Amino acid sequence: MIEGIHLTPIGDGNVLLEPGEGLDPSAPESLVAPVLEFLQRNEARRLVYDLKNLRLIDEVYYAWLVKLDATCRIANVEMVTVNMQPAAAYALSLTLKQSPPFNCALDIHHLR
Amino acid sequence: MAKDAPKERTTNEILIELLMLNVGKISAIIEKQGQSIFGQKNLLSNNEINDYSLEFLELLTMLLHAGEKLDRRGAEYKALRQFFGNFSQQIQVRGGDMDEFVRYVHFLQGTFLENLEADKSVSFEKARAILLLLGGIFNDIILEVFHIYLEGKEKTIKAQQEELKQTSTPITEIWEGVLTLPIIGSLDSSRTMIVMEKLLQRIESDRARVVVIDVTGVMAIDSQVSHHLIQMIRATGLMGATAILTGIRPEIARALTSLNIDLSSVTTRSKLSEGLKEAFRQMSIEVSRPGK
Numbered sequence: 001m002i003e004g005i006h007l008t009p010i011g012d013g014n015v016l017l018e019p020g021e022g023l024d025p026s027a028p029e030s031l032v033a034p035v036l037e038f039l040q041r042n043e044a045r046r047l048v049y050d051l052k053n054l055r056l057i058d059e060v061y062y063a064w065l066v067k068l069d070a071t072c073r074i075a076n077v078e079m080v081t082v083n084m085q086p087a088a089a090y091a092l093s094l095t096l097k098q099s100p101p102f103n104c105a106l107d108i109h110h111l112r
Numbered sequence: 113m114a115k116d117a118p119k120e121r122t123t124n125e126i127l128i129e130l131l132m133l134n135v136g137k138i139s140a141i142i143e144k145q146g147q148s149i150f151g152q153k154n155l156l157s158n159n160e161i162n163d164y165s166l167e168f169l170e171l172l173t174m175l176l177h178a179g180e181k182l183d184r185r186g187a188e189y190k191a192l193r194q195f196f197g198n199f200s201q202q203i204q205v206r207g208g209d210m211d212e213f214v215r216y217v218h219f220l221q222g223t224f225l226e227n228l229e230a231d232k233s234v235s236f237e238k239a240r241a242i243l244l245l246l247g248g249i250f251n252d253i254i255l256e257v258f259h260i261y262l263e264g265k266e267k268t269i270k271a272q273q274e275e276l277k278q279t280s281t282p283i284t285e286i287w288e289g290v291l292t293l294p295i296i297g298s299l300d301s302s303r304t305m306i307v308m309e310k311l312l313q314r315i316e317s318d319r320a321r322v323v324v325i326d327v328t329g330v331m332a333i334d335s336q337v338s339h340h341l342i343q344m345i346r347a348t349g350l351m352g353a354t355a356i357l358t359g360i361r362p363e364i365a366r367a368l369t370s371l372n373i374d375l376s377s378v379t380t381r382s383k384l385s386e387g388l389k390e391a392f393r394q395m396s397i398e399v400s401r402p403g404k
Contacts, residue, residue, distance in 0.1 A: 084350050086312035093308075093347035099377060106319060106352035 002034045013045035014111070019054070025064035032071040039077050047072050048108060052083035057092045062100075069102040082107050123241045124176040126234055127224070131173055134227050139165050145219050155208045164199055168220070171195055175249070182248065192249070193256045200257040201264070210261050214254055221250045281307045283314050289321040290391045291353075292384070296329030304340040308347055315351045322391040323348050326384045328359030338373045345378055354379065354394060358387035 004023025008016045015038070023031075039047060049065065051057070057065075069079040079102040084092075105111050121129070131138065139162075146161040156164070175188040183189060200213050224246055228239060281303075286292045291314055293307070314320065325344065330337070345355040357380045360368070368375065381387040392399055 081350075082352065084352065086309070086316050086351065089312055089347045089350040090308055092350055093343050096346055099346060099349060104350050104352045106315070106321065110319070110321060110352060 002031060002038075005031065005035065007035065007038050009042045009044070010048070010108075013043065015039055015042055015044040015047050016108070017047055017049045019050070025061045028064045028067040031064075032068055035068065036071055036075055036077075039072070040075060044077055046111070047077055047079045048105075048111065049079060049081045049102075050083055050108075051081050051085065051088065054088055055085060057084075057088045059095065062092065062095075066101060069100075078103065080105050080111060082111070121238075122180050123238060123245055124180055126228075126238060127242060127245070128173060128176050130224070130227055131169065131176075135169060138223055138227060139169060141223050142168070142220060145223075146216065149212050149216050149219075150203065150208065153208065153212075155203055155206045155212070167195060168192075172249075182245065184252070193253065196253045196257055197260050200260055204261065204264055210258065213257055217250055217254055217257070221246055281310065283310055285314075285318050285320070286324075286388065287392070287395075287397070289319060289395060290388070291315065291318060291320045291323045292326065292388075293323060294326040294329060294384075298330065298332065299337045299340045301336075301340070304344065308344050311344065312347055312351055315348065315353050320353050322354050322356060322394055324356045324358055324384065324387040324391055326359045326387065327357065327364065328361070328384065330359075330364065333364050333367045333371075335371050335373070338368060338371060342373070342375075342378075354391075356381060356387045356390050358382070358384045 004020045006018040006020060008018070010016045017035070035047075038044075047068075049068070054061070065079075065081065072079045081100075081102060081104045083106075084104060142165040143158075143162050146156070146165060147158060150156040150161060151158065171188070171192045175182075175186075175192055178186055178188040196217070200210075203213055225243065228234060228242060234242070281293065281295065284292050291311070293311060295307070297303075299307070311323065315323065325341070327333075327341070341357070345357065348355040355378065357375070357378050360380060360382070379390060381390055
């Protein structure tokens with residue numbers, strides 16, 4: 001059990017990550033290792049990060065996503081975010097200097 | 113014991129007296145002129161003109177009674193200005209213009225002065241003081257009306273701009289999962305905000321996978337416009353859709369190069385039709401003529 005994170009294998013090598021209220025994105029170091037351990041244990045090829053409950057993605061949260069993506073890459077796992085809310089996408093696009101390193105999909109049914 | 117000399121009448125008293133003695137005559141002149149100015153174009157009915165004339169005389173009398181010195185912050189002064197504000201707004205709403213109103217206000221002032229001339233008991237100094245007093249009041253009224261007129265015009269222009277912004281970016285679902293967004297004119301910050309908001313909401317509601325942004329109608333591009341375009345493409349990507357930029361004319365391409373704008377990460381096509389083909393290709397949709 002990782003605090004603030006719910007992980008579910010959803011088939012085809014995909015693992016769904018649903019962040020909860022207890023997630024502290026300012027301390028990514030303590031979170032990435034157990035997430036990676038779960039992914040490797042389940043032989044995951046893709047981590048699907050569900051953003052549907054996030055109204056806003058600030059710099060701290062974005063840094064956590066980037067960190068998690070970098071860790072997944074090392075383990076040859078692709079990270080894809082899904083269900084980013086329009087307001088969150090709008091606000092994030094204003095602060096980003098370049099495209100995010102991870103992939104984004106509309107929802108879980110639109111994974112490529 | 114010497115008898116006290118009769119106290120000299122103040123400017124306000126002279127004007128009040130003038131109004132009291134000639135109220136019928138003055139109001140008749142004002143009404144007649146009002147009908148000739150506002151009645152010809154049916155801006156006001158005769159009853160309205162008469163009501164306005166009487167209300168004006170009442171408010172002016174109240175103002176003159178309020179004190180020897182004109183208090184521009186006083187309730188009476190505010191009431192008179194508000195009266196003219198409402199009056200001019202009504203004229204404006206009914207299609208009248210400022211010229212008619214200013215002519216009317218000048219006429220009101222002239223009517224008082226003409227009646228004053230007829231009163232031989234008023235000294236030159238007093239006549240001068242009255243002229244200054246009336247000039248001050250009527251100038252303020254014209255300024256007030258002018259401000260209201262400008263505010264009205266600004267509101268209309270803003271509303272028209274807003275409407276234009278809303279209608280100039282029609283987002284269309286041209287195929288299931290494919291949106292087209294033709295941009296016409298220029299992209300400033302406020303318009304980008306509206307377009308992006310609408311676009312992102314449509315991506316979510318239509319479950320769009322590809323957005324074709326056509327800039328054929330963008331006449332000029334500068335660093336700000338290109339920055340806004342990139343922002344829009346990035347936000348589309350964050351939502352999980354792909355953006356295809358089409359209709360980049362040679363002069364726009366040249367401008368982008370000279371601005372050092374890197375579009376290498378953006379899928380671009382010369383024409384909207386090419387953009388649609390690319391969108392279909394990405395979605396593995398094949399469009400063919402029947403029988404082929």
